[in-house]
Amino acid sequence: MEILKLNGRNEDRSSSRGPQARPSLPFLPEFSSGEDLPEWLLEEILIRLPLSSVCRLRCVSQGWHLRLSHTFFRRRYVSLRAKFPPSWTLLYGYTRAVEDVPGSTRWDHRSIGNSAPPRFTVLPSLSSHGRVRFLGCSNGLLLCSQRWKELYYVYNPLTLQWLSLPRGFPWTEPTREGLITRLEGDELRSYKVVQVGQEPESPAELSVDVFSSETGLWTYYRFCSPQPDHFPKPFPYFRFARAVTVKETVYLPDYREGVLMAYSPYTSPDQLSIVRLPDHELGRLPEWFKLCDGFGEKLRYYTVSEAWEDPKLEVWELADPSNGGKWGLLHACRWVEIRPEDDCVDVSSLHRGFHPLCFHPSDPGIVYLWNVKCIASYDMKARSLGVFCELDGSFRGLSWDSVLPFELPNWPVSIPRYPEKEFPVHCN
Template identity: 25%
Template sequence: MADGSKDVSRRRNPADKLTEDLLVEILSPLPYKSLCRFKCVSKRWRGIISHPDHRKALPQHHLHDLAGFLYSSRSPDYLLIRNFTHVSTGGRPPMDPSLPFLPNCDRFNLLDSCNGLLLCSRFETADSRAFDYVLCNPATEKWLALPLPRFFSKWQTARLGFDPAVSSHFHVFQFLEDGADTDDDVDDSDGHVKGVEIYSSKTGAWSHKDSGWGFPARILSLSAFGKGFLHLVTIEPAVVVAVDVEGTTWRVIPMPCNLFGPEIDLAVGFTDLSQGRLYLANIDHRDGHKLLIWVLEDYGSEVWVLKHSVRPFDLFGVKYVHQGIRFHIVAHHPQRNMIFLVFGHDKVLVSYEMDSGKVQFIRDLGNGSMGPYRPYVPLYSEELADWN
């Protein structure tokens, strides 16, 4: 009986006969979520899949499609409410926008989102002025508190850079602005960037670099990370600027121009698509407030190519002409030729498919809703599993 039981046991575990190298070769084409399920086959499989020597061969993350947008609103008694809205109809929200898993957090400000990670400033009490930076992954409810940088003020602009397809490490950029070295008064700051503090999760430390743009840049709130650079739009002058994760390379990319010179306003928005190309949206006020979508086809040439243009009348109909409805770009879709816009008194969120010209209503966000509207893409990652 004992020998028979051993034979049955061996027949039930034919996978144990696979060599380690062969098993890695078989599993390497699988998506990350499927790979996680195979950890349950046996302790041996789990050990092989989780072994550091196989991280380059096996998938280490799964980045979902765009799920929706995070934004804020005010209740009738002026309380701040955190919200999430899907870009598709129905379904349970993939995360709780109040981030209840963050410890020692009476309130927080959402500073940036990038490929599934959120950068927040965390306050221990409601009336506290002191805060720290926290990175979190709402899909897994993992979080990481960052050490404080050398120069620290709540009036500084902080942005996040993270691309799991390139590296499991992230970078936080805190831009240092003239007059914002203290918490005394925001009016003391003129918004001109004089340097940057960059946090690297690889080193666990901040590094300081003086600005290398060659002019006193004033940056807008929107940013996009890709190709190892954080890209931002500036005013005075109106250009696209970029800085790499080491703070050693600073780029200035001129705005696309028409016969009358560059056109830009607060409707600017840009992001990286799946092809890794940088997109820019702006408004041509001299041509019926036409919305222009540009793409940097050759990243090294700094030459913008007009990808698409559309008039507000074609987006919103005759109602736009009669009521003068204002709109602004929320984001580009990361994998499709699609943009998202918010317009009107009730802050209506719509998508616009550039190839077909289709406008799709998503949700009435309400007059009390407030930007920025941050895109959220759920992320599951083996490399980030050791966070808190």
């Protein structure tokens, strides 16, 4: 790994059987009509409600808000949910008009927090924002922008809270962005937005722009590009894929060049690290057959390697980026050895019909792939492919660049407002 230095919860209601129709339960007391539930029983009910119901109840009155916002209740609620796998959805990277979103994939924030299985979800557009693209996520928040990235937003799809960021430096070339959040207990204390770009006129220099919610400022950093001897041509022009946030580090992969750029603005704002992707060779399959994504506090890499006629699927893991950037091979399987679980998954066809989308956020053995008919889940242990979500044909060309796994929080975070600055620009 090379470090780049800084440059510049039922009752029977039948009445035919009389009052004995509903047997009494020895562990629950009897309550007459209109009698209030005791506090302990009410709390036991509330901590078992879906998160979306808790959010709505907080809006009933000030008393309900205070009850459901109390630190003791929040800690019990979060502690109960921590015993179960987190809820998540595979989120389409663009909003659509409500009439254009199929009912089977439409997002409904009121259903968040129930035990429904994960699925492929699309967020309808909001009239005040138009079509929005999602660039990254962290701890239940989404980083998004309008079409030309003229304005960035931080969005909480659970509470429907939007916050626009001040305008930063205008870019004429494509850039990549990542979102990092810092929690203290269950409260969001701060966040940072990282924007990385490279002007074609000066390929020897990489630009990293960081917005901090603590200061309300954009800070600009400039780094020297990697040395020419690491690449087949001097000072390559990087084309980064979707950014991945692991812990408090943003990773930007360039599959063509076979590298990762790692940046940690909270701990090392003046360093930009380079990590080589494992077993990278020129002449392998195109970048759409590669995926770098997070799993817990680790980074994973999926690739389809070797020849088109007899390809092999490989999954690697980077346990400690600071330890020399060493990768470990977790899984390897030839495509002809994969067993289909559903009729619509045709493994006998060429592997080129399946593009990787993401890893399962909490199941270490699952990775999701896209083909024209469906989104499939590949079980690395069973070496089998099954249908995760059938598609209606309106979603074509899915890739790691157009979807992202969105993990829902155990408690609704509130986006902290940043200090308003007259001149929200700072260069470093």
